Amino acid sequence: xxxxxxxxxxxxxxxxxxxxxxxxxxxxxxxxxxxxxxxxxxxxxxxxxxxxxxxxxxxxxxxxxxxxxxxxxxxxxxxxxxxxxxxxxxxxxxxxxxxxxxxxxxxxxxxxxxxxxxxxxxxxxxxxxxxxxxxxxxxxxxxxxxxxxxxxxxxxxxxxxxxxxxxxxxxxxxxxxxxxxxxxxxxxx
Numbered sequence: 037x038x039x040x041x042x043x044x045x046x047x048x049x050x051x052x053x054x055x056x057x058x059x060x061x062x063x064x065x066x067x068x069x070x071x072x073x074x075x076x077x078x079x080x081x082x083x084x085x086x087x088x089x090x091x092x093x094x095x096x097x098x099x100x101x102x103x104x105x106x107x108x109x110x111x112x113x114x115x116x117x118x119x120x121x122x123x124x125x126x127x128x129x130x131x132x133x134x135x136x137x138x139x140x141x142x143x144x145x146x147x148x149x150x151x152x153x154x155x156x157x158x159x160x161x162x163x164x165x166x167x168x169x170x171x172x173x174x175x176x177x178x179x180x181x182x183x184x185x186x187x188x189x190x191x192x193x194x195x196x197x198x199x200x201x202x203x204x205x206x207x208x209x210x211x212x213x214x215x216x217x218x219x220x221x222x223x224x225x
Contacts, residue, residue, distance in 0.1 A: 038175040047167045048176060052183050055160065058118065059187020065125070065149055066188075067195040069142065076137040086146050093150030101155040110163035117156040124148050 043049050073083045104113055125148065131141045164176050 038172060042168070042172050042175050042179065045168070048164070051160070051163065051167075052179055055180055055183040056187040058156070059184045060191045061121075061187075062149075062153060063188035063191025064195055065145075067192055069145055069149070071195070072137075073142055077139075082139070086142060089143055089146040090150040093147040094154035095150075097151035097154050098158070101151075101158040104155060105159045105162050110159045110166055113159035114156060114163060117152050117159065120155075121148060121152040 043052070069086065070083055073086050074080070077083075125145065128141050128145050128148075131138055161180070164180060165173060168176050
């Protein structure tokens, strides 16, 4: 059976679990950043601009992301996208934690997450093609799409509860971004 064969492969199984954790971090960041922007500015326009900057950063990064994926080890590019998002995200969390809301830090976060996400997607999807035989690719593609959705939807559910119980009352967004950054780092192990 393809599923047993697929999950029996250590490289794919580890990638699959890391992809769920990474999707969880992406989901936390997406929900958290948008909610924080809205709470801090009370401006739908600035939230829309934040999302536009995020998408444009990914769009502009996509040619370079493909080149990086072709030039370097896909596994190394994946690990660097985890660290390359977690470390600056931690710095942004410190800025927000100490100085309060900073619009430029938020736009920096939008650029970072947009460019990091597209690079991760290019490297991760081609990594699966490199480590699996062709007859398992259809099943593997289904699994990695599910892993992404599970991580992101779980993050959405947890984020809403976290914000309702904790974040809105004490504005500890830096703690929230620490959790997001930690999920990227833990997925790299």
